Amino acid sequence: MNPEREAWKALEENAASLLKDNFADHVMRVSRGPTDAAWQQLRAHGAAQIRPGLADRVMRAIRGRIEETSPFGHLALGALTVALCMAAVLFHHNRQYRIQEERNVAEWQQLASEAQQYFGFMQ
Amino acid sequence: MENTKTTELADIVRAAQRGDENAQRDLIVSYQRRVAGFIYAVIGRSDSVEDLTQTVFIKMVRAISLLQAPSQFEAWLFRLARNACIDHIRRQRLRRIFVQFGAEHAEIAEPEGAVDSEELDALRHALSRLRPADRALLALAQEGRSQAEMADIVGTSVVVVKARLHRARERLRSFYQPRNAHES
Numbered sequence: 249m250n251p252e253r254e255a256w257k258a259l260e261e262n263a264a265s266l267l268k269d270n271f272a273d274h275v276m277r278v279s280r281g282p283t284d285a286a287w288q289q290l291r292a293h294g295a296a297q298i299r300p301g302l303a304d305r306v307m308r309a310i311r312g313r314i315e316e317t318s319p320f321g322h323l324a325l326g327a328l329t330v331a332l333c334m335a336a337v338l339f340h341h342n343r344q345y346r347i348q349e350e351r352n353v354a355e356w357q358q359l360a361s362e363a364q365q366y367f368g369f370m371q
Numbered sequence: 372m373e374n375t376k377t378t379e380l381a382d383i384v385r386a387a388q389r390g391d392e393n394a395q396r397d398l399i400v401s402y403q404r405r406v407a408g409f410i411y412a413v414i415g416r417s418d419s420v421e422d423l424t425q426t427v428f429i430k431m432v433r434a435i436s437l438l439q440a441p442s443q444f445e446a447w448l449f450r451l452a453r454n455a456c457i458d459h460i461r462r463q464r465l466r467r468i469f470v471q472f473g474a475e476h477a478e479i480a481e482p483e484g485a486v487d488s489e490e491l492d493a494l495r496h497a498l499s500r501l502r503p504a505d506r507a508l509l510a511l512a513q514e515g516r517s518q519a520e521m522a523d524i525v526g527t528s529v530v531v532v533k534a535r536l537h538r539a540r541e542r543l544r545s546f547y548q549p550r551n552a553h554e555s
Binding site for chain 1: 392395396399400403404405407408409410411412417418420421424425428429432433488490491493494495497498513540543544547548549
């Protein structure tokens with residue numbers, strides 16, 4: 249055998265020794281892609297995450313939500329909101345009215361004292 | 372046989388639409404495993420499967436009266452599941468934007484080997500490299516939905532679904548590397 253051929257053979261053998269025994273099987277598996285069995289396992293793993301009694305929990309949650317949003321609840325919430333808004337408006341109105349009145353009284357007092365000073369000066 | 376099953380299902384759906392709680396419960400029990408499996412395939416995390424499955428069934432019970440054709444129940448249910456998964460993934464992404472410190476925790480995929488088979492790990496890994504919409508499409512195909520149903524669920528045409536499904540399968544295959552094959 250000529251040296252070049254021998255070198256090639258050694259190279260091939262070295263490269264081949266890097267491959268595992270069942271290399272062909274692995275290549276076939278990869279080229280085929282995930283098997284139905286793998287998909288089934290995946291879905292089964294997902295299904296296994298559910299604790300027993302899911303249906304009961306769902307039904308309870310739905311009932312809870314229905315109770316939470318009963319017509320009476322809506323009405324009460326609406327009435328409370330209206331009452332709070334009215335209270336806020338009344339409070340604001342009263343406060344503005346009081347401030348305005350105090351300002352008017354102060355102005356009248358100032359006017360009265362100025363008038364008094366003026367008439368006192370005339371006399 | 373198949374016809375009898377379909378008629379039975381349609382009867383249960385109609386009863387559920389009338390507000391029959393036993394029928395609603397029957398539907399949940401019958402589909403909970405399939406829906407949970409589908410959700411896991413799309414979101415890829417075990418810790419959110421139960422919550423999302425519950426959300427899907429709550430939506431199902433609340434909206435079942437609006438379903439026009441009881442024979443379309445399965446496709447409709449998987450549409451709810453698909454939309455819930457996509458919304459969940461979007462919310463997670465948004466949360467990651469706003470909660471910076473939680474980012475690394477949200478990014479962590481389930482540890483390899485958390486599930487008990489090398490093929491399953493490889494499939495999960497390959498799925499995690501795909502877009503959520505593509506994962507949902509592949510999971511719908513695995514659920515046995517027809518391309519017409521998938522088009523209806525996703526809100527597009529059959530031609531588009533066919534092309535996207537083909538691309539998704541190709542990509543999945545390219546990312547699929549069972550550990551032994553990868554090592555060798």
